[in-house]
Amino acid sequence: MALRIKSHWKDEDRERSLPQVASALAYIAWRVAMDKAINLHCERFVYRDDAQRLAVIQEYLVFLIQIADRLAHGDLDDDSRQVLITELAKKLFAHVQDNSQDLLGPGDYGGPFIGLLNARSDEYAEYQLADDGPSYAFLRHLGYEVQTLMGAKDENRWVIDQVMDKDGWDAYKMFAKAYRDLFE
Template sequence: MALRIKSHWQNEDIERSLDEVGGALAFIAFRIATDKAITLHCERFVYRDDAQRMRVIQEYVIFLIQIADRLAHEMLDDDRRRELITAMARKAVDHVQDNSQDLMGPDDYGTPFIQRLNERSGEYAEFQLDDEGPSYSFLRHLGFEIQQLMGEQDENRWVIDQVMDKDGWDAYKRFSKAFRDLFE
């Protein structure tokens, strides 16, 4: 079944705050990230447990936050861009906390996510996003991080290729379309 992303406001005549747009982007990013984690499973890559699957989802969300930041740079001044990405990150933390708690029980899942987001933001800052999409290095970094999470046992050896060649591109395309739709 194909993932359906709602990326248009029900009442398009109402102007939305950057906080509302950031919340919508976080929800869309989490849905796309979850879909990509499911795709990996359907492609016969093996998760050790729910915690590992949730970490893969988080890596995709972090990647999509980086994409949102680059796309926002094209459209917004620095203060508005910061406001949007902060709102998106805060809402993403809520999604990570709620979903992780549902799967694995009570704990603080948000703080480690924020730490990884901050760390990855510095790493992704080295990579380019242009009109054609994320650079090879951008996608390779996502694939590398997911490969580190999945391990290199036989069934997961080629996960980096799946992420770089298919899933990362698809996540980017779906998310960038939704991003632009929300600002129409």
């Protein structure tokens, strides 16, 4: 079943602030990342536990923040882009913290997510996003990180291929469309 994403504003004529757009993008990114984590399970890849599933979701969130940053680079000036991406990261920090606490109990989950985002941002800086989507290397990096989290043994051996060839592309397409829709 395909994930339905609401990416149009109810009152399209009203101006939206960048923090409002970032909030909507964060909600959409969370749903897309969760959908892709669920899809891996549906494709018979095996999670060890909820912590591992949340780690995969976070890898997708980092990937989608990179996509948002690249899309914003072409659409916004540097100051506006910084506001959008910072607000997006703050909202996703809250999503990660709240959902992780619900599943795993009390703890600091948002802080390590920001650490992961900062580390991965340096890594993803080497990869390109063209008009037709992320480069092979961009998607391969996402696939590699997911495979590292899930392990390359037995049933998870081909998870990198699933992420690179299907799920990463799907996540990009859904999120990029929502991004463009929200700025219309």
